[in-house]
Amino acid sequence: MIPIIDVKNLKYSYKNGKIILDIKEFIVNKGEKIFLFGPSGCGKTTFLSTLAGIIPAHEGSLKVFGTEFIGAKTSVKDRIRGSQMGYIFQMFNLIPYLNVLDNILLPTKLNPKKREKLDNHALLIKCKEIAKALNIEHIFLKKANEISVGQQQRVAAARALLGSPKLIIADEPTSSLDAEAREMFLENLFAQCDAQKTTLIFVSHDKGLAKFFPRQIALPEINRAQI
Numbered sequence: 252m253i254p255i256i257d258v259k260n261l262k263y264s265y266k267n268g269k270i271i272l273d274i275k276e277f278i279v280n281k282g283e284k285i286f287l288f289g290p291s292g293c294g295k296t297t298f299l300s301t302l303a304g305i306i307p308a309h310e311g312s313l314k315v316f317g318t319e320f321i322g323a324k325t326s327v328k329d330r331i332r333g334s335q336m337g338y339i340f341q342m343f344n345l346i347p348y349l350n351v352l353d354n355i356l357l358p359t360k361l362n363p364k365k366r367e368k369l370d371n372h373a374l375l376i377k378c379k380e381i382a383k384a385l386n387i388e389h390i391f392l393k394k395a396n397e398i399s400v401g402q403q404q405r406v407a408a409a410r411a412l413l414g415s416p417k418l419i420i421a422d423e424p425t426s427s428l429d430a431e432a433r434e435m436f437l438e439n440l441f442a443q444c445d446a447q448k449t450t451l452i453f454v455s456h457d458k459g460l461a462k463f464f465p466r467q468i469a470l471p472e473i474n475r476a477q478i
């Protein structure tokens with residue numbers, strides 16, 4: 252079996268040259284749900300951004316769906332991210348003046364591969380299915396800046412799930428929710444991931460969520476960089 256993510260001796264530094272990531276090994280297999288945690292500033296977002304090919308790591312090996320990302324062209328990484336991954340950003344990255352439905356559909360407009368060969372009608376049905384599971388169907392026509400933070404987080408999750416990505420990377424997607432809403436959000440996300448056989452890498456500094464995940468990894472334990 253080819254791992255979905257296969258990291259060996261990965262190094263990353265920002266322009267100032269300070270090494271932020273120095274990871275000997277990190278392997279993620281298909282269908283896993285991984286909880287990646289660590290204190291603020293330990294490199295979680297940086298690590299996720301390298302895995303998604305948003306920022307380029309320069310040293311070591313980072314294979315994503317079998318493709319080597321180190322030294323790969325931006326277009327290759329963009330294609331893999333666009334067609335195989337859903338990314339839930341820390342700040343959600345919703346477009347405030349678009350309504351909920353258009354925000355969810357946005358990646359399918361930007362990246363035709365996310366459409367799974369669905370026509371507009373089928374896409375809308377799929378979108379409604381996911382929105383229903385995440386309990387945001389009733390706010391489809393509201394603008395993103397008119398809904399609550401918890402609703403925005405679920406819209407961001409729906410957007411990442413549409414297109415049945417093989418991998419979801421979620422960066423602190425529950426940080427603005429209270430404990431009850433957080434667990435509900437996780438339950439919904441897990442159900443959707445199970446239904447679509449999606450692998451999940453979920454980052455949080457909230458260790459209370461760790462118990463819900465079959466595998467937990469403390470980033471400082473696998474990261475040799477002294478930040």
Ligand SMILES: Nc1ncnc2c1ncn2[C@@H]1O[C@H](COP(=O)(O)OP(=O)(O)OP(=O)(O)O)[C@@H](O)[C@H]1O
Pocket residue numbers: 265266267271289290291292293294295296297298456478
């Ligand atoms: N664009 C950048 N240029 C230089 N240094 C950066 C940049 N972005 C982040 N850093 C530094 O890299 C380190 C890791 O930051 P990162 O955002 O990855 O941590 P984090 O664990 O996600 O933090 P948080 O939980 O607060 O979001 C920090 O020391 C930060 O100051």
